[in-house]
Amino acid sequence: MIKTVPPAAILIAGALLVPFLKGRLKKAYLLVLPTLAFLNLLYMPAGRYWIVEFLSYDLIFGRVDKLSMAFGYVFVLITFIGILYALNIKDDSQHMASLMYAGGALGVTFAGDLFSLYIFWEILAIASVFLILARKISTSSAAAFRYFTWHFFGGLCLLAGIILYVMNRGTPEFAYIGLNDGASILIFTGFCLNAAVFPLHAWLPDAYPRATVTGAVFMSALTTKSAVYILARTFPGTELLIWAGAFMTCFPIFYAVIVNDIRRVLAYSLINQVGFMVCGIGIGTQLAINGVVAHAFSHIIYKALLFMSTGAVLHMTGRIRATDLGGLHKTMPFTAICCMIGAASISAFPLFSGFVSKSMTVAAAAEEHLTIIWLMLMFASAGVFHHAGIKVPFFVFFGHDSGIRAKEPPINMRLAMGIAAFICIFLGIYPQPLYRILPHAVHYVPYTAFHVVGMLQLLMFGALAFTVLVLSGYYPPEMRAVNLDTDWFARVAGRKFIWFCNSPLKRIGVFIKGCVSRIVGQLKTVPDRSVILENGTDSFFHSGLTSLPNLLFVWGRHLRTEIKQLSWNLAYILMPFFALLALMLLWLS
Amino acid sequence: MKTQREITLLDSPKNRARVRKYFYISLLILLVIEFFTPKHGHFPWEEAYGFYAVYGFIGCVSLIFIAKGLRWLVKRKEDYYD
Numbered sequence: 230m231i232k233t234v235p236p237a238a239i240l241i242a243g244a245l246l247v248p249f250l251k252g253r254l255k256k257a258y259l260l261v262l263p264t265l266a267f268l269n270l271l272y273m274p275a276g277r278y279w280i281v282e283f284l285s286y287d288l289i290f291g292r293v294d295k296l297s298m299a300f301g302y303v304f305v306l307i308t309f310i311g312i313l314y315a316l317n318i319k320d321d322s323q324h325m326a327s328l329m330y331a332g333g334a335l336g337v338t339f340a341g342d343l344f345s346l347y348i349f350w351e352i353l354a355i356a357s358v359f360l361i362l363a364r365k366i367s368t369s370s371a372a373a374f375r376y377f378t379w380h381f382f383g384g385l386c387l388l389a390g391i392i393l394y395v396m397n398r399g400t401p402e403f404a405y406i407g408l409n410d411g412a413s414i415l416i417f418t419g420f421c422l423n424a425a426v427f428p429l430h431a432w433l434p435d436a437y438p439r440a441t442v443t444g445a446v447f448m449s450a451l452t453t454k455s456a457v458y459i460l461a462r463t464f465p466g467t468e469l470l471i472w473a474g475a476f477m478t479c480f481p482i483f484y485a486v487i488v489n490d491i492r493r494v495l496a497y498s499l500i501n502q503v504g505f506m507v508c509g510i511g512i513g514t515q516l517a518i519n520g521v522v523a524h525a526f527s528h529i530i531y532k533a534l535l536f537m538s539t540g541a542v543l544h545m546t547g548r549i550r551a552t553d554l555g556g557l558h559k560t561m562p563f564t565a566i567c568c569m570i571g572a573a574s575i576s577a578f579p580l581f582s583g584f585v586s587k588s589m590t591v592a593a594a595a596e597e598h599l600t601i602i603w604l605m606l607m608f609a610s611a612g613v614f615h616h617a618g619i620k621v622p623f624f625v626f627f628g629h630d631s632g633i634r635a636k637e638p639p640i641n642m643r644l645a646m647g648i649a650a651f652i653c654i655f656l657g658i659y660p661q662p663l664y665r666i667l668p669h670a671v672h673y674v675p676y677t678a679f680h681v682v683g684m685l686q687l688l689m690f691g692a693l694a695f696t697v698l699v700l701s702g703y704y705p706p707e708m709r710a711v712n713l714d715t716d717w718f719a720r721v722a723g724r725k726f727i728w729f730c731n732s733p734l735k736r737i738g739v740f741i742k743g744c745v746s747r748i749v750g751q752l753k754t755v756p757d758r759s760v761i762l763e764n765g766t767d768s769f770f771h772s773g774l775t776s777l778p779n780l781l782f783v784w785g786r787h788l789r790t791e792i793k794q795l796s797w798n799l800a801y802i803l804m805p806f807f808a809l810l811a812l813m814l815l816w817l818s
Numbered sequence: 819m820k821t822q823r824e825i826t827l828l829d830s831p832k833n834r835a836r837v838r839k840y841f842y843i844s845l846l847i848l849l850v851i852e853f854f855t856p857k858h859g860h861f862p863w864e865e866a867y868g869f870y871a872v873y874g875f876i877g878c879v880s881l882i883f884i885a886k887g888l889r890w891l892v893k894r895k896e897d898y899y900d
Contacts, residue, residue: 687870711895712889
């Protein structure tokens with residue numbers, strides 16, 4: 230029997246050694262870590278183990294069954310590909326953040342109790358902020374702060390829900406939770422925020438396009454899919470998720486058509502694809518859950534491939550807006566081909582990985598006779614081909630010639646894209662290895678003549694619509710603009726609040742102070758008891774009430790200074806989580 | 819970076835037209851093949867001739883027009899949030 234360790238520990242502890250290594254040794258070490266984690270996964274038997282008694286609760290670091298294993302495999306696989314893609318980056322903090330991020334995702338996947346889940350959940354959230362901060366431009370640090378605020382809110386909902394849950398049931402262990410009381414609603418909200426369920430999705434298209442080239446690859450794979458995993462475990466068959474998921478498949482495609490930043494187009498199509506998974510979780514039948522896991526697996530690979538190929542364009546040209554790009558297939562043919570393979574996979578073209586996985590969820594909706602849901606999913610399938618399948622490759626690599634003559638990216642990036650592209654095609658042609666790791670036995674046959682012809686017609690006639698509309702000039706032109714989303718409420722309301730504190734609230738404070746002084750001045754002529762009364766009201770109005778606007782103002786200014794030191798502050802927040810984790814793991818040994 | 823404009827296959831309008839021609843032919847082939855495919859849909863309309871083709875086309879056209887409407891609703895200047 231080979232001794233195994235929690236896979237999260239390999240990546241998180243391994244990340245701490247990164248800054249001490251140099252040159253080739255570091256590159257080799259970075260690639261060895263996910264490989265080691267993968268070998269470790271292979272030897273992990275099914276069951277529950279690594280149980281730590283901590284403060285009289287049982288914490289479970291290893292809940293290993295088919296569901297968690299499937300996600301474990303794909304997280305480790307994408308970590309390897311992502312690290313390979315990022316190998317030419319000299320920034321240690323990025324490598325460390327990516328490894329910890331992946332470690333957090335693996336920890337969430339194998340957590341059997343809510344406390345350890347929460348700790349990994351926060352490690353995952355905080356480590357990913359560094360991948361946005363590492364871009365080191367002002368728009369990205371502002372976006373990092375907004376991203377962190379969203380996830381902080383989600384994390385607090387989750388924590389509150391967990392505490393209520395443990396108080397109700399007396400144990401942090403969890404399996405199926407189900408939407409039935411206040412605690413479960415809070416937990417559900419926390420999970421849904423990470424799964425980018427409408428209207429809690431706005432952080433995703435805001436932050437992902439502003440992450441670093443290599444960071445976006447990890448982000449596209451880990452946060453939403455670990456949330457999908459945890460929803461599939463705790464809330465399968467929740468009817469609300471069927472509608473939430475179907476809505477998620479539809480509304481982002483409208484945005485994706487009008488958005489200019491290519492990585493933002495991909496971010497919206499990511500929400501669309503996660504919508505298929507959320508919908509499948511809501512349906513909750515064996516076929517649907519199989520579809521969710523299969524789709525998460527193939528989605529992680531092709532979405533990473535799309536983020537890698539567009540990231541390669543950003544890396545080599547420094548530009549990512551559709552208005553600035555075009556005609557790059559001339560000098561970047563390999564990247565163009567990889568991007569088109571990713572695009573074909575996300576559009577679920579036959580012989581590509583999306584086809585064998587997405588159709589399971591759609592078939593599950595049909596089997597349950599959910600007519601409107603089925604029509605929405607079909608519409609979204611055609612729509613995703615339209616924007617991610619055609620728009621992304623067309624405006625970047627074809628379309629009008631922008632005159633940019635960028636070279637192909639470095640060899641490690643090409644290698645990473647090549648591996649991902651190979652997996653996309655391999656699973657599309659031979660899906661059995663994927664079907665074998667799914668939680669339930671698979672009886673689904675993707676390649677029937679009817680299904681292939683139907684899907685091809687749906688996609689090709691969607692492409693015909695694109696062709697006709699572009700040629701006739703009805704297609705909305707790409708333009709530089711901001712497109713409002715649900716975060717408008719948070720962002721504008723936040724700014725209004727600060728303005729409210731600075732201006733009217735402060736004026737009201739000064740006014741009250743003036744009134745009080747005047748009244749008190751008159752009262753002073755009356756002796757004794759009035760003096761006591763006066764002192765009381767005096768202290769309330771002078772120091773209590775009037776200091777409130779001032780306090781808010783100072784707090785706002787303080788916050789602004791703190792944002793400038795965001796990475797340090799986050800590191801301080803991250804440290805206690807690591808300390809707690811180390812403490813728990815020490816108990817284990 | 820090279821400043822000279824390279825000519826590739828896709829630059830000539832003749833080739834672009836040819837690509838479009840093959841694309842239209844493949845659409846026709848798909849419609850013809852449908853006659854010979856055994857159908858096993860979950861919904862009755864799924865088995866109607868050309869359902870997927872019509873749905874895909876209409877879906878994408880309405881997608882574009884709704885997106886245009888959405889742009890009218892949500893588009894702001896690039897420095898809106900600054």
